[in-house]
Amino acid sequence: MSGEDAPAQQQNAEEQKQQQQQQETKTPAESPKTESKPDPPPSSASTEAAAAAADTPAPAAEKAPEEDTFSYRALVLTGYGGYDKVKLQVKKGKPALKSGEVMVRVKMCGLNFADLMARQGLYDRLPSPPVTPGMECSGIIEAVGEDVTDRKVGDKVLVLNRSGMWQEVVVVATTHTFLMPEGMSFEEAAALPVNYITAYLMLFDFGHLRPTQSVLIHMAAGGVGIAATQLCKTVNDVTVFGTASASKHEVISQGGVTHPIDYRTRDYVEEIRKISPKGLDIVLDPLGGSDTHKGYNLLKPMGKLISYGAANMLAGQKKNLFAVAKTWYQQFSVHTLSLIQGNRSVCGFHLGYLDSETELIAQAMAAVMDLYRQGKIKPRIDSTYHLEQVGDAMRRMQERNNIGKIILTTEPMKEEEKKEEVKKDEEKKKDDKKKDDKKKEDKKKDDVKKEEKKEEKKKEEAKKDDKKAEEKKEEAKKEEN
Amino acid sequence: MSGEDAPAQQQNAEEQKQQQQQQETKTPAESPKTESKPDPPPSSASTEAAAAAADTPAPAAEKAPEEDTFSYRALVLTGYGGYDKVKLQVKKGKPALKSGEVMVRVKMCGLNFADLMARQGLYDRLPSPPVTPGMECSGIIEAVGEDVTDRKVGDKVLVLNRSGMWQEVVVVATTHTFLMPEGMSFEEAAALPVNYITAYLMLFDFGHLRPTQSVLIHMAAGGVGIAATQLCKTVNDVTVFGTASASKHEVISQGGVTHPIDYRTRDYVEEIRKISPKGLDIVLDPLGGSDTHKGYNLLKPMGKLISYGAANMLAGQKKNLFAVAKTWYQQFSVHTLSLIQGNRSVCGFHLGYLDSETELIAQAMAAVMDLYRQGKIKPRIDSTYHLEQVGDAMRRMQERNNIGKIILTTEPMKEEEKKEEVKKDEEKKKDDKKKDDKKKEDKKKDDVKKEEKKEEKKKEEAKKDDKKAEEKKEEAKKEEN
Numbered sequence: 026m027s028g029e030d031a032p033a034q035q036q037n038a039e040e041q042k043q044q045q046q047q048q049e050t051k052t053p054a055e056s057p058k059t060e061s062k063p064d065p066p067p068s069s070a071s072t073e074a075a076a077a078a079a080d081t082p083a084p085a086a087e088k089a090p091e092e093d094t095f096s097y098r099a100l101v102l103t104g105y106g107g108y109d110k111v112k113l114q115v116k117k118g119k120p121a122l123k124s125g126e127v128m129v130r131v132k133m134c135g136l137n138f139a140d141l142m143a144r145q146g147l148y149d150r151l152p153s154p155p156v157t158p159g160m161e162c163s164g165i166i167e168a169v170g171e172d173v174t175d176r177k178v179g180d181k182v183l184v185l186n187r188s189g190m191w192q193e194v195v196v197v198a199t200t201h202t203f204l205m206p207e208g209m210s211f212e213e214a215a216a217l218p219v220n221y222i223t224a225y226l227m228l229f230d231f232g233h234l235r236p237t238q239s240v241l242i243h244m245a246a247g248g249v250g251i252a253a254t255q256l257c258k259t260v261n262d263v264t265v266f267g268t269a270s271a272s273k274h275e276v277i278s279q280g281g282v283t284h285p286i287d288y289r290t291r292d293y294v295e296e297i298r299k300i301s302p303k304g305l306d307i308v309l310d311p312l313g314g315s316d317t318h319k320g321y322n323l324l325k326p327m328g329k330l331i332s333y334g335a336a337n338m339l340a341g342q343k344k345n346l347f348a349v350a351k352t353w354y355q356q357f358s359v360h361t362l363s364l365i366q367g368n369r370s371v372c373g374f375h376l377g378y379l380d381s382e383t384e385l386i387a388q389a390m391a392a393v394m395d396l397y398r399q400g401k402i403k404p405r406i407d408s409t410y411h412l413e414q415v416g417d418a419m420r421r422m423q424e425r426n427n428i429g430k431i432i433l434t435t436e437p438m439k440e441e442e443k444k445e446e447v448k449k450d451e452e453k454k455k456d457d458k459k460k461d462d463k464k465k466e467d468k469k470k471d472d473v474k475k476e477e478k479k480e481e482k483k484k485e486e487a488k489k490d491d492k493k494a495e496e497k498k499e500e501a502k503k504e505e506n
Numbered sequence: 507m508s509g510e511d512a513p514a515q516q517q518n519a520e521e522q523k524q525q526q527q528q529q530e531t532k533t534p535a536e537s538p539k540t541e542s543k544p545d546p547p548p549s550s551a552s553t554e555a556a557a558a559a560a561d562t563p564a565p566a567a568e569k570a571p572e573e574d575t576f577s578y579r580a581l582v583l584t585g586y587g588g589y590d591k592v593k594l595q596v597k598k599g600k601p602a603l604k605s606g607e608v609m610v611r612v613k614m615c616g617l618n619f620a621d622l623m624a625r626q627g628l629y630d631r632l633p634s635p636p637v638t639p640g641m642e643c644s645g646i647i648e649a650v651g652e653d654v655t656d657r658k659v660g661d662k663v664l665v666l667n668r669s670g671m672w673q674e675v676v677v678v679a680t681t682h683t684f685l686m687p688e689g690m691s692f693e694e695a696a697a698l699p700v701n702y703i704t705a706y707l708m709l710f711d712f713g714h715l716r717p718t719q720s721v722l723i724h725m726a727a728g729g730v731g732i733a734a735t736q737l738c739k740t741v742n743d744v745t746v747f748g749t750a751s752a753s754k755h756e757v758i759s760q761g762g763v764t765h766p767i768d769y770r771t772r773d774y775v776e777e778i779r780k781i782s783p784k785g786l787d788i789v790l791d792p793l794g795g796s797d798t799h800k801g802y803n804l805l806k807p808m809g810k811l812i813s814y815g816a817a818n819m820l821a822g823q824k825k826n827l828f829a830v831a832k833t834w835y836q837q838f839s840v841h842t843l844s845l846i847q848g849n850r851s852v853c854g855f856h857l858g859y860l861d862s863e864t865e866l867i868a869q870a871m872a873a874v875m876d877l878y879r880q881g882k883i884k885p886r887i888d889s890t891y892h893l894e895q896v897g898d899a900m901r902r903m904q905e906r907n908n909i910g911k912i913i914l915t916t917e918p919m920k921e922e923e924k925k926e927e928v929k930k931d932e933e934k935k936k937d938d939k940k941k942d943d944k945k946k947e948d949k950k951k952d953d954v955k956k957e958e959k960k961e962e963k964k965k966e967e968a969k970k971d972d973k974k975a976e977e978k979k980e981e982a983k984k985e986e987n
Contacts, residue, residue: 230808231851233714317842326863327711329851332842360839361798361813364854370712370810371852373845382807 095119098435099192100415102154105146107342108416111158111191120196122170127199129184131164133215133409134191134433137248138311138334139377141423143188145344147335150377151188159190159433160377163205163214173199181205183214185222185390187380191412193435200383203390206398216248216404216430221393222386223376224253227309227331229392231372236261238306241297241323243316244336245282246273246428253309254281255402264301268293276428280405294319304328312337317357326368332357333374339423405429411438413446576600579916580673581896583635586627588823589897592639592672601677603651608680610665612645614696614890615672615914618729619792619815620858622904624669626825628816631858632669640671640914641858644686644695654680662686664695666703666871668861672893674916681864684871687879697729697885697911702874703867704857705734708790708812710873712853717742719787722778722804724797725817726763727754727909734790735762736883745782749774757909761886775800785809793818798838807849813838814855820904886910892919894927 096117103112122128140158142148151158166180176182182202189195205214228234240257244250245267257263258281267282274285284300286293297305306328308320313335320330335356340348359371379386396402407427410418411434418431438446577598584593603609621639623629632639647661657663663683670676686695709715721738725731726748738744739762748763755766765781767774778786787809789801794816801811816837821829840852860867877883888910891899899912919927 226808230714231810233711313842326860327707327866329712329853332846334846335843356842358839358841359852361794361837361852361854362816364852365813365815365856366854366859368855368859369853371840371842371845372810372850373842373847374849375846378847378849379807385808 097193098412099157100159100412100433102144102151102156102158104154105144105344108144108419110144110154111415111419113412113415116192116194120194122168122196124171125173125198125200126170126196127166127173127176127182127202128168128194128196129162129164129182129202130167131162131190131193131195131435132211133163133435134159135161135215135217135219135248136418136422136431136433137161137219138336138339138422139219139375141339141419142335144419145339147338147344147349148377150375150380157189157192159186159188159192161185161215161218162190162195163211164195166202167194169199175199176202176204181211181214183218185218185376185386187377191415191433200387203387203394206394209397212406212409212432212434213404215432216406217393217397218390219376220248220252220404220430221256221402222389223249223333223374224256224309225389225393226376226385227333227372227374228253228256228307231331231370231374232307232329234260234263234307236263239264239266239301240307240309241266241268241293241305241320242282242309243268243288243312244425245269245277245285247311247425248430249309249311249333251277251280251405251429252402256396257281259396259401266293266297266300266305270425273428294323297323307331309333313357314338314352314355318355321357321359321369321371324367324369327370328368329370329372331372331374342420342423407431409434411436411442413438413443578674579893580638581640581893581914583625583632583637583639585635586625586825589625589900591625591635592896592900594893594896597673597675601675603649603677605652606654606679606681607651607677608647608654608657608663608683609649609675609677610643610645610663610683611648612643612671612674612676612916613692614644614916615640616642616696616698616700616729617899617903617912617914618642618700619817619820619903620700620856622820622900623816625900626820628819628825628830629858631861638670638673640667640669640673642666642696642699643671643676644692645676647683648675650680656680657683657685662692662695664699666699666857666867668858672896672914681868684868684875687875690878693887693890693911693913693915694885696913697887698874698878699871700857701729701733701885701911702737702883703870704730704814704855705737705790706870706874707857707866708814708853708855709734709737709788712812712851712855713788713810715741715744715788717744720745720747720782720806721788721790722747722749722774722786722801723763723790724749724769724793725906726750726758726766728792728906729908729911730790730792730814732758732761732886732910733883737877738762740877740882747774747778747781747786751906754909775804778804788812790814794838795819795833795836799836802838802840802850802852805848805850808851809849810851810853812853812855823901823904888912890915892917892923894919894924 096115099114099116100111101114102110104110120128137160139148139150139160143151143158161184163181163183166176166178166182169176169178176199180202181204183205184190184195184197184202186195186197186201203218205211228240232240234240234257238260240253240263242250242253242257242265245254245265246269250267250269254265254267254277257265264283265281266284266286267277268286268288269277269282270289271287274282274287277285284296286296304323304325306325308323308328308330310317310320310330310332311334313332314337316337317330317332324330335352337352338349339345357371363369364371393402405428407429408418408421409432415433418433421427422431577596580595580597581592582595583591585591601609618641620629620631620641624632624639642665644662644664647657647659647663650657650659657680661683662685664686665671665676665678665683667676667678667682684699686692690698709721713721715721715738719741721734721744723731723734723738723746726735726746727750731748731750735746735748735758738746745764746762747765747767748758749767749769750758750763751770752768755763755768758766765777767777785804785806787806789804789809789811791798791801791811791813792815794813795818797818798811798813801813805811816833818833819830820826838852844850845852874883886909888908889899889902890913893914893916896914899914902908903912
């Protein structure tokens with residue numbers, strides 16, 4: 026997952042950047058949203074790229090015909106911003122396989138909060154655009170590099186990587202692939218790695234979760250939320266408090282949340298204190314900002330707060346500087362003496378920064394797979410989108426409409442679906458325009474109101490001044506008297 | 507261990523305060539250092555004390571003769587300061603037993619770092635002086651209160667309490683006593699509670715120690731250090747880095763420290779990096795200040811720093827404001843975003859703040875006792891002192907001359923020992939005087955040197971001024987020319 030482990034991905038990114046410099050040419054035959062990019066002509070390759078190519082077993086000059094015609098669709102983040110910044114493009118040329126690497130034909134990809142942060146430029150583990158995002162996928166091994174003995178062509182695998190998974194073909198170090206257990210669907214396999222390893226390491230390594238303990242899970246209907254709930258249920262008598270909007274309560278209750286709390290209408294701290302006056306053993310905090318403070322204050326002695334994100338920074342599809350600044354400003358910091366006096370622990374977790382810890386990940390993955398085989402966990406799929414619909418998929422996640430995992434499938438869209446998609450797109454644009462217009466109108470109204478208020482204030486102040494002037498006059502009179 | 511759980515202790519403290527107000531009368535027959543205090547006459551009892559007495563099952567007015575003559579020796583912290591602030595006194599009157607309480611005839615008491623901090627007024631869990639310090643002891647149950655079914659007269663127990671254990675008789679809630687296993691000595695029993703429960707909860711709850719991991723143990727020859735080393739050895743292939751002065755390395759190596767490091771002559775961070783370039787899984791930090799920063803930076807991904815003290819605040823027998831301020835100023839604080847990016851955990855631990863967590867303590871104690879029965883842990887006794895020698899005991903700990911636990915025994919000193927003690931005391935006083943004189947002399951010398959330096963500086967500056975003046979003259983000449 027590190028730079029050294031995934032040179033093919035980096036090389037792709039390099040190629041993409043070169044491609045980006047070329048003029049963009051749309052190929053309507055592919056899809057309304059798909060952009061086909063020609064290979065950069067050899068003459069345009071930089072010395073650096075040429076040197077890199079010389080290292081690969083099949084240099085560009087000696088490419089076999091099959092390798093020349095090899096192409097695959099890939100989602101590419103073209104720049105930081107809104108949902109439309111992730112575009113479907115066609116990459117050409119067969120990626121080279123180094124020793125210890127495998128090529129995977131991707132079936133399904135998982136969507137994660139880090140991808141949303143990355144699109145807004147808020148996640149430093151994604152190389153700068155143009156780049157293919159995505160930390161996880163499932164698929165079938167199509168080719169193996171030299172010295173690969175533990176994987177063979179045809180193996181069904183799930184893949185966990187720092188980035189680059191949202192495309193039809195990926196090349197990764199074999200250590201980043203894990204064999205899919207019998208009976209696991211490709212959707213489940215793509216939904217599992219990030220959410221379950223995150224939840225597993227947080228609850229069982231940092232959290233040391235034991236029977237009869239209590240856990241607060243924010244965004245309990247999200248990918249990590251559902252994974253964490255299921256993992257809590259593998260331990261006896263664990264009480265799970267889960268925040269989610271009311272419409273999701275039935276589903277998360279069935280999934281194992283003991284006390285669902287609608288954070289939109291209730292103060293979750295109060296609700297928890299009512300049920301568990303002494304507080305909680307573990308708080309999983311993906312929100313950051315003021316919620317981290319609340320979580321810390323909810324801890325029992327020997328309690329653990331595990332911070333694993335700053336979802337509060339996400340407000341709207343484009344970077345909201347106010348939300349970022351506010352979350353940053355309110356971000357929690359703690360002094361060891363406070364920790365000592367409270368017998369507390371504060372932990373930080375993000376799988377994206379663990380990409381070189383292959384052994385740790387392999388152990389956690391093995392444990393998670395065992396639980397899957399025993400039927401104790403099962404990823405819940407919220408919805409599956411085509412690569413062309415990645416914007417809708419991201420919107421669904423960011424607006425927190427999902428219950429469970431959102432999946433991207435590499436299966437091409439049918440023609441009729443595409444037509445419908447175009448219609449929907451137009452409607453959405455109209456809708457967005459309406460929303461924008463509404464916002465503008467609201468702003469205008471607000472401005473007018475503000476102006477009115479200002480006027481009123483001025484008038485009042487003028488009145489006050491008049492009054493004062495009168496009072497002074499009277500005083501003056503009195504003095505005269 | 508909380509206020510509600512140990513009213514007898516609090517009542518004793520109340521009595522002591524009243525006694526303190528009386529004139530101090532030495533009783534040479536007892537011991538040169540022992541002060542016998544008469545019971546306060548009933549007339550002097552405050553209304554508050556009288557009200558409190560009315561609550562007890564045996565009010566003062568109805569005391570049986572045996573209860574009137576009942577007396578026991580107790581160490582009492584009479585005020586914050588040096589080693590001599592802990593005085594041996596005689597308390598009179600049999601403590602009242604409430605429901606759920608037991609009275610223990612104490613054999614041995616354990617000495618802890620918190621007691622040293624408390625003497626200097628740096629530990630807020632000890633009630634204000636006059637008060638009997640001490641968090642742990644061992645002994646035999648002498649009486650049981652109503653509703654006590656799990657303990658009987660004659661039971662050998664070890665006791666863990668918030669304070670008040672350094673005396674011949676203690677009254678505590680039965681939940682704070684634990685039956686001594688077969689074959690355990692009273693010394694071991696007094697050495698075990700604080701150190702082993704601290705080390706156990708840090709390593710296995712906050713630390714989640716697993717096979718092949720690495721741990722840094724500061725003050726590896728201290729009570730917690732030796733307990734932690736032994737507990738590390740109960741897990742396969744754990745690498746233990748232990749800091750201690752060179753003279754203790756042989757013993758701690760035999761005890762299980764893989765890499766002893768002399769922190770006085772070596773940079774421990776460098777030494778650890780040489781052996782373990784990736785860093786450590788767990789750092790146990792009793793020092794505070796700049797050492798916490800070093801420990802944090804030594805952590806691997808998923809590593810845990812566990813801060814459990816501020817021993818760096820202790821410099822000299824009296825409170826050293828400079829050391830306190832420096833340690834406080836350098837005290838570590840951390841931001842969740844730093845924790846997230848490093849996948850790290852920072853924990854604070856202090857058993858003194860867990861006094862109401864009886865269930866948690868009972869579970870940890872049961873686990874520790876099991877390990878003792880299996881022969882996997884065994885407290886190492888450094889030395890045993892009589893109550894009269896508590897000053898020496900504290901000095902030995904504070905000057906870090908111990909390897910293992912320092913114990914106080916309630917066994918009275920023999921007459922010849924006492925005489926020797928008096929001699930020693932006189933020698934020590936002479937020694938202290940010499941030290942003081944030496945310090946004064948050194949200061950004088952320093953002052954003289956400083957004066958000389960100042961003089962030299964002045965002379966040099968005068969020379970420089972002369973030179974400048976000459977240069978100016980020459981320049982003036984040149985200009986004239």
